[in-house]
Amino acid sequence: MIYLDNHATTPCDRRVAESMMTWLVEQFGNPHSTSHEMGREAADAIESSLEQIAMTLGVTSETLLVTSGATESNNLAIDGVCRHPRQKRKHFVTSTIEHPSILDVAKRLQRDGYRVSFIGVHPQGHELAGQVNLDELSRVVDEGTALVSIHWANNEIGVIQPMAQIAEITHQFGSLLHSDATQAVGRIEVKLDAADVDLVSASAHKFYGPKGVGLLTFGGGAERRRVRLKPLFVGGGQQRNLRSGTMSPANVIAMATALGFAVEELASTESSVRGLRNQFFATLSGAIDGIELNGLALDSGQRLAGNLNLMLPDIEGEAWMAACREVAFSSGSACSSVDADASHVIMGLGRSESEARRSVRFGIGKFNTQSEITHASQLLIDSYRRLRV
Ligand SMILES: Cc1ncc(COP(=O)(O)O)c(C=O)c1O
Structure with a gap:
């Protein structure tokens, strides 16, 4: 084949898979059980991996959440911002060519009474075929817009979106910008200290890491705008109450290792x-x-x-x-x-x-x-x- x-x-890079082994078999402590040494070792390993990821992406580790992958990150970004109890704005904007983990969340918001706009892209034959129509975006973003979500790169036609221009339009009315960067991270440079993007999703299995682990950055863009997130689910209160559930040291270490190699x-x-x-x-x-x-x-x-x-x-x-x-x-x-x-x-x-x-x-x-x-x-x-x- x-x-x-x-x-x-x-495929998971063999070096990445090897970096996970000890954390699965020998150092298997729960990183949230910090009352003993095994838990503390796992917690330290997670912390240093998150520092490494944050540095690579140009954010601080406090702005990172570890998730089960980009589907969860996208759900958390959109529902988290739009459905936060203190969110006054009820308008969400995205493009017609996003991944279903964006489009289906958008449609559910629409069914729940939110105003949702789907921006078209330039057609085949146009010199910018597949890039979002920025005029249309400018026309729909207004003072009621809570969030704009445009993917960094497309998973079918590989088009890279003009994130800097999208950011400028989005921020004119104080709206936040999310980007599903699942196909971009590890493939092209994604530096959030230079790009003015407030939330970013990524997934380790797209850059030669394991499946089932991803990340969401929030509030880490160039301007460090405040992002209020409503968690998707409740539980043990891990990750500052924003993403409950025991973290997997092996997965986080693997994601950091994979990202390190991908960028290098x-x-x-x-x-x-x-x-x-x-x-x-x-x-x-x-x-x-x-x-x-x-x-x-x-x-x-x-x-x-x-x-x-x-x-x-x-x-x-x-x-x-x-x-x-x-x-x-x-x-x-x-x-x-x-x-x-x-x-x-x-x-x-x-x-x-x-x-x-x-x-x-x-x-x-x-x-x-x-x-x-x-x-x-x-x-x-x-x-x-x-x-x-
Ligand atoms: C652009 C994009 N967003 C989101 C996803 C979903 O990612 P995951 O498999 O980590 O949930 C994918 C791929 O499946 C994708 O290509």
């Missing part, structure tokens, strides 16, 4: 996956007439280096996947969708439902090799030709 689905998840190796990984992705695209588009790119041009500088999203002229993505089982790739957003709906991201670009169904996503990661790309291209081309006859 050739794994080309690194937007859905990445960011430039070399970016350049190698970009080269492989470009070669992959050249081979496929040379062999399949009428294949089209979804999203921004590959050399736009605003597209994740490992991302490729293609629209086939005549065959559905699902059929291509079924015909080429040796390659792992996806149609639509497989990391999130359990149903087979046509991709809302591709349709958000103005493509039709049938065009969305003919679209597929590849995500090239740091462990992919030149020979895998050559082999995968051949398998995909052969299976495409078999489907055409």
Whole structure:
């Protein structure tokens, strides 16, 4: 199997998995049981890992919460801000191409009587295809807006959003800005002391860490605006009462280790996956007439280096996947969708439902090799030709 689905998840780096072992087997103390040495050791390990993560992201560790992943972080950011008892503003703004862990929370707010605006993105063919329409954003943000949530980078078409401009528009009326940076952290530079973003979500399994652990930063952006969060659930009062539940030292240490490696190796990984992705695209588009790119041009500088999203002229993505089982790739957003709906991201670009169904996503990661790309291209081309006859 050739794994080309690194937007859905990445393999856990062996060095990261090894960093967890002691904390699972030998030093297994509960980090909240600080009355004895084993608990204190676990608590210290968590604290120093959080310091490390905070430094990498350009925030302080007091602004970090550890969660079970980006789905929880996104829920906590949106519901936490909008449903806080002292929140007077009842308007929430997001884009049409967000992950379901944003869109479904937005729809629930709408059902509960909140005003919710979904901002469109520039259509396919536009030079900013997939980037949010900033004019539309300026028109909808007002003094009633509690929170704007725009993802840093998209999980299907890899478009990187203009966060600085989004921040400027959001803050004009004193609203807060959240960004789902799940696809950005560890892949491009995300420095919150430079970016004016008030809340940020990330997930370790997207940067070669384990699944089931993520983070939310709050109040750590350049301006350090006060963020009031209503917790999603109650319990033991861990993490300043904002996220109850026993923390896992192994997971937190792994997330810190993974992030450390991802950032250290960011430039070399970016350049190698970009080269492989470009070669992959050249081979496929040379062999399949009428294949089209979804999203921004590959050399736009605003597209994740490992991302490729293609629209086939005549065959559905699902059929291509079924015909080429040796390659792992996806149609639509497989990391999130359990149903087979046509991709809302591709349709958000103005493509039709049938065009969305003919679209597929590849995500090239740091462990992919030149020979895998050559082999995968051949398998995909052969299976495409078999489907055409
Ligand atoms: C942009 C984006 N947001 C959120 C998520 C959900 O992350 P998690 O699997 O950590 O809940 C994903 C991937 O699944 C994603 O790509």
